[in-house]
Amino acid sequence: MESIEDLLEEIGLSDSEAKLYVALLRHGQQTITFLSKKAGINRGLGYTLLHDLMEKGLVTKTTKGKVFYFAPLDPKQLVEYLEKQKKDISSKQERVQAMLGQLESITNPLTAKPKIRFYDGARGAKTVLDTILMADRKELKAFLSLEDITTFVGTEQFGSFIKKLSTNGFGLEAVCTRTKEAESVEGMQTDTKQKRQIRFASLDMAFPMTMFIFDDKIAIISSSEENFALIIESQEYADMQQRLFNMVWSSLDRTTIRIGILHSLSGTMAISERPLVDAILMAVNEINDSGGILGRRIDPIVVDGESDTEVFAQKVEELITKHDVCSIFGGWTSASRKTMKDILEKHSHLLWYPVQYEGLEESPNIIYAGAAPNQQMLPAVDWAVEHLGKKFFLVGSDYVFPRSANEIMKGRLAELGGKVVGEEYQKLSGYNFASVVQKIKEVNPDVILNTINGDGNVEFFKELREAHIDPKSTPTISFSIGEEEISNMHPETMMGDYAAWSYFQSIKSQENNVFVQDFQTKYGRHRVTGDPIETAYNCVHLFADAVRKAGTDDVDAIRSSALGLSMVAPEGEIQIDSDSQHVHRTARIGQIQEDGQFEIVWSSETPIKPDPYPKYKSKKEWGEFLEGLHKKWGGHWENE
16 A cells, blocks of 8 residues: 555655655644654754745744744645646746747757756756656666765765666666765665666776766766756767776776675575675675785675575576676575585586585585584584483474485484484474474474474474473474574573584684674674674685685686685684585584573584595485485475
């Protein structure tokens, strides 16, 4: 349903004018301070806009003492306002019609001269922006002087223009001068979903004004000092400016190191994946603030995998072929990774994968930075059999990681004399665990091994507690739940359960103290870190070291240089294995505390060499096992 604000904007009010007018209607006569607060704008802008509404005949002003009060006129004035607009337009049409003869008489039909239209002041500049929105071809190129144009037409007006470009399906490629002010302007970041690409030029390329190239036209908007705008209609001039823009655009492409960030920002996996994007961008900022890599800044392009394997496939192809990134950081579920793997191998590209997984895979096009089975699930099973009991119930999401992980853990349990008393799965997007919990209650296991991923964990633990299955009687060991997921659940109800990771926020080291402090300073004191978050952060710094070592951002050179690299990470020493492209990591088991943090109850103390292929089957047999799942799910890596 159309809102009142939307209707007011349709008839010519700006977004803030509409909010102010609605606030007036709802609250009656009020001060500028009260109204600005209700409309969510600053007081200075509110004062200017209220006087604009007075000029439109919609608002009146009175004085009490030394205080100004504003009040709305009868809403019927909106009809009169529209009638006045209609009469103004009609009058202008009549005047133009009357002058057509004179205009045609001075036109030389034998000479195709450019048509130039001048516009005066901020109102004229806004008219030019509105004209751009009526372009036939919805592809814009622009040189933007953001500080000048936002000062001239207003930050809100320009932000509204950028928003309308996206709403109306326009693609925008823009070159801006790199300043802190420019980078903070809303909508001035690359966003492939909104078909917007921004490249920043150094300060020595500062533009004195803004230029848009569209159709066969050039629109120029000056600074507020010169106070004008114009549109030049000339195919030749537009073509020339297009070529100049392409030259600048290409040169800037070579001055940055472009990476892709592909995680789920929406859907069932967003609860886990969104924080990884934060960690990656923090690492990128750290590197850029220290001078970049080889004197070049990292230019990150963030796209949403939407918790959908097919979207991951589509987006990774776009990052490689359209955006020409030199590395991709992303993925969580093994289904998304395996879907991306075929495309990465087709293009001989490189993915930095940050999550623990089932193993059973080695690709020259993936750096497997998360824990392999012998670094997480197998040590956890060993510890559980020794300390918690021998009867196990396995529960997981129905896709390749949980199915494979449980197959591996069943092999270890058989070796240790343990017993599997139940095994159940729920679709990745499924939330009904009542029947699963009922089966757990019936068989009464000593331990639950949990490979559920995403926000399904919220419902699973809720059902456990409602069935009076608690950590004291039947503890759960989780392999995909960390501090971030717990912070979105009820930590007090999970106190006493366990998780197996290589990193916990509670690790006591100088490197981890700095990492946690920097993360919380940047994103808020309430934020937590966790293993995949830390791993995603580590990946960017290892990538930077690989580029420095290679002396280039060539994909093959990065891959070769990454082998054998090590760093002292927040979790301790890690190293990329030269043989498997997995990472040497320390195994740890943590017990959940009331505040959602973990007390580390066991650690391998030193990093473990990764072994992606557990001994319970041969490589060939593991391959046949995976192929059987793939075939069972109709050519997918999850049960859809």
